[in-house]
Amino acid sequence: MSSEAYIQYRGILLPLLAHSRESLEYAEKFSVEDSDVFAVTYPKSAASLSAHLRGAMSSEEKYTLYCGLMLPKETHSAESLKFAQDFAFEDQDVIGVVYPKSGTIWMQEILPLVLNGGDPTPVQTIPNWDRVPWLEEKRLALVVDKMESPRGLVTHFPYYLMPPSFHTSKAKVIYVMRNPKDIVVSSYYFHKMAEFLDKPGTFDEFMEKFLEGKVLFGKWTDHVKSWRSTDLGDRIMYITYEEMVQDLPAALRRISDFLGRNLSEEAIQKIAEHCSFATMKRNSMSNFSLVPKVYMNSDTSPFLRKGIVGDWKNHFSPEQLARFSSVIRKELEGENFSLPWSLD
Known part of the structure; x- marks a missing residue:
């Protein structure tokens, strides 16, 4: 076992993949509240207990x-959200803005x-949540000082929640959109396997929650409208x-040119290979297999499930x-942009 993969803490060996000095x-320094409940287990002793406790949470x-x-409180806190609002964007930063389950x-x-x-090297050695952290999540505060410029970040925030420094910087944005019908399907399965979220109920019930905005980060239409305007x-x-699914190399060329990288065709093809669904599904730094099953139960549904276009056809009546x-048409009436897919 490589010593580089572990950290010593008070004489105890802990994996670096899940722990850091920070x-x-x-x-x-964590502030314990009277209403908190702790599941204390020796590794591999009672993981199902933690999952049961999560399932019993309101x-x-x-x-x-x-x-x-x-x-979700599992990944967000008052401190992480304040950190996001106080975050100092730099001109060289690049942020991928994505509504949940759209390609983050x-x-x-x-x-x-x-x-x-x-x-x-980064995609083979650093978990994705640390190499390109979410602006709004807890991990950013723990890794930001180690990030080298140009920094890559992602966020699920609508435009109006971006911090003041974003607006005064020259940081670039790549906004990724996905057919909302496929988003619903992907999100439905994610809620099935994510133990820290409410179970989705039936597909019909979850679709209604999506349309009402009673899902993570609110209505898809509100998110799209905020960033398209x-x-x-x-x-x-x-x-x-x-x-990106249809022609990943072409999409990578667009991204490369937008970021002023002007990568060679050889580099584009190499990146496309690393970013293929099959490669990412095998990469433990990208497929969330490092996350314990008490948080994400891959036995219920894999995190990287299909990565295809049009799976909604297998689910919608x-x-x-x-x-x-x-509903989607009505909520987008009067907008000065059109959707690149048919809603029918």
Whole structure:
């Protein structure tokens, strides 16, 4: 066993993949509340107990409301959200903005490869949540000082929640859109396997929650409208999940040119290979297999499930499709942009 993969803490060996000096210092300073419940186990002793306790938690215990949006407490806190608002963007920063289940993990793979000229070292040695952290999540505060410029980040924030420094910087944005019908399907399966979220119920029930905005980060239509109506000019690039599935090398060329990298065709092909669904599904730094099953139960559904376009056709009934399309059309009436997919 390589000593480089572990850290010593008070004489105890801990894996670096899940622990850091900063996280242990944070644990020491953690403020325990009277209503907290701890599941204390020796490794591999009672993981199912933690999952059971999570399953017994109410929605109020699992989620925090932030500016009217539902966020999971497992990955967000008042401190992480304040850190996001105080975050100092630099001109060289690049942030992938993605509504949940629209291609976030893909951006966490693509950005370091493009920014580093195709060097695969980061994607092979650093978990995606540390190499391209979420702006709003707890991990950012623990890793930000180790990030080298140009920094890659991702966020699920709508435009109006971006911090003040973002607006005064020249940081670039890649906004990824995905057919909302496929988003619903992907999110449905994610809620099945994520133990820190409410179970989705039936597909019909979950679709209604999605349309009402009673899901992570609110309504998809609100998110899209907020980012399609910005005045960021040449600071923002729009791309779709479907474009990347159809022709990943072409999408990578667009991203490379947008970021001023002008990568060679050889580098583009190498990056495309590293960012293929099959490669990412095998990469433990990208497929979330490092996350304990008490948080994400891959036996229920793999985190990287299919990565295809059009899986909604296997789930929507004609009645559900009519209802879904009607609501989305109505909420986008009067907008000065059109969707790149048919809602029918």
